[in-house]
Amino acid sequence: MPSASGILAARFPALDNDAIVPNPKVVTVSDPQDPRPIPVTTPTGLESGGEASYEAAAEHLRRVIAWYNERILAERRAEAPDRDLLGQLIAARNACADDRQVLDDAGPEDVARIAAEAEERFKRLTQTEQ
Numbered sequence: 001m002p003s004a005s006g007i008l009a010a011r012f013p014a015l016d017n018d019a020i021v022p023n024p025k026v027v028t029v030s031d032p033q034d035p036r037p038i039p040v041t042t043p044t045g046l047e048s049g050g051e052a053s054y055e056a057a058a059e060h061l062r063r064v065i066a067w068y069n070e071r072i073l074a075e076r077r078a079e080a081p082d083r084d085l086l087g088q089l090i091a092a093r094n095a096c097a098d099d100r101q102v103l104d105d106a107g108p109e110d111v112a113r114i115a116a117e118a119e120e121r122f123k124r125l126t127q128t129e130q
Helices: 004-011 054-077 083-103 108-127
Strands: 024-031 034-043
């Protein structure tokens, strides 16, 4: 019998946490307490200005969490819900919710990382739907 993560990967290949970020670029994020810029590698198109903001990171996470919520609801309403898949979707959604809580106290470098990861995850998740 395949593992739960194997089942999820087979149905949603974009959930692979080790996927490489395409077209990375270095953006500058500044810390209000340290005026020196901090270079951070992020996917292109993070924001129009190229800098990760708290608001952008929160929005990226909101979209990913909403995607998981839709899939969780659909799986629960299915005639024969796949309990393993449902567990994987819930765990992935909860990990994003944890990132959302971390974001509140995150410094600029962590904000940029969280935004980039959430944006890339959303792109991968929505690519599987097309």
